[in-house]
Amino acid sequence: PPLHKQRHQFVIDFIKKNKTKKVVDLGCCECTLLKKLKFHREIEHLVGVDIDEATVKRKMHSLAPISTDYLQPGYEQLCVEMYQGSVTERDARLRGFDLALSIELIEHLPVPDVERFSEVLFGYMAPVHAIISTPNSDFNPLLPGLRGFRHPDHKFEWTRQEFQSWAEKVCADFGYEVDITGVGKAPDGGQEQFGFCSQIAVFHQLTSGCNMFDQSQGQGETSYTLLYSVNY
Ligand code: SAM
Numbered sequence: 001p002p003l004h005k006q007r008h009q010f011v012i013d014f015i016k017k018n019k020t021k022k023v024v025d026l027g028c029c030e031c032t033l034l035k036k037l038k039f040h041r042e043i044e045h046l047v048g049v050d051i052d053e054a055t056v057k058r059k060m061h062s063l064a065p066i067s068t069d070y071l072q073p074g075y076e077q078l079c080v081e082m083y084q085g086s087v088t089e090r091d092a093r094l095r096g097f098d099l100a101l102s103i104e105l106i107e108h109l110p111v112p113d114v115e116r117f118s119e120v121l122f123g124y125m126a127p128v129h130a131i132i133s134t135p136n137s138d139f140n141p142l143l144p145g146l147r148g149f150r151h152p153d154h155k156f157e158w159t160r161q162e163f164q165s166w167a168e169k170v171c172a173d174f175g176y177e178v179d180i181t182g183v184g185k186a187p188d189g190g191q192e193q194f195g196f197c198s199q200i201a202v203f204h205q206l207t208s209g210c211n212m213f214d215q216s217q218g219q220g221e222t223s224y225t226l227l228y229s230v231n232y
Helices: 003-018 032-037 053-063 067-071 111-125 137-142 160-174
Strands: 022-026 045-050 079-084 099-103 129-135 176-183 198-205 225-231
Touching (some): 003 129, 003 176, 003 198, 022 032, 032 045, 032 053, 045 053, 053 079, 053 225, 111 160, 129 176
Antiparallel strands (some): 079 225
């Protein structure tokens, strides 16, 4: 399957395994992943955020329930919310989720914003788990005809070493542990030299379950604009 589908399947497998109830997709673009996630009954609260309002609005109405949703066995409640906002800004409504997703987002941030993103995501939103994917530039020599970055809007593409250094700093600063993996294998024998085409870091909060999360801190900070909400 194409790489974007493999990334989304990676997320779906994680959600099924970990039964995460509150999930936020950062940089959700045209809601492609959210549309798949709404069919997964583990989830009770599904939120999408993107800086580009027009892009979100294009497809967000397809997140509304269709009549057969109510007929599914084991049907649970689902609340969906879509926001316009930047992942470099704090919004109290995004705090304390079970899982935050950032799939092919960080490489679109200007380099100084990556640190602000890390602080907002891990220091403020403080999800129990986070899945971050980004291109692995070590793999780029295997992509035919590629000169420069994989997409003209990419501000950077990290090597495995750069991604790992960033991830380890996040863990040290904000109390997480990380497993780094990926999707899109290199052809025979190339795995060690090139790694995965998309690299994926899966973060787990070290204090999870202890509810260290202070609900009162920063209450009322709302920098995002609600574009759409629906209750099943
Ligand atoms: N996550 C999507 C997926 O898996 O199909 C693809 C993400 S797309 C490559 C990158 C998205 O990040 C774009 O929709 C862009 O508008 C959004 N974006 C860029 N900078 C952002 C920011 N500071 N805050 C929120 N979203 C941002």
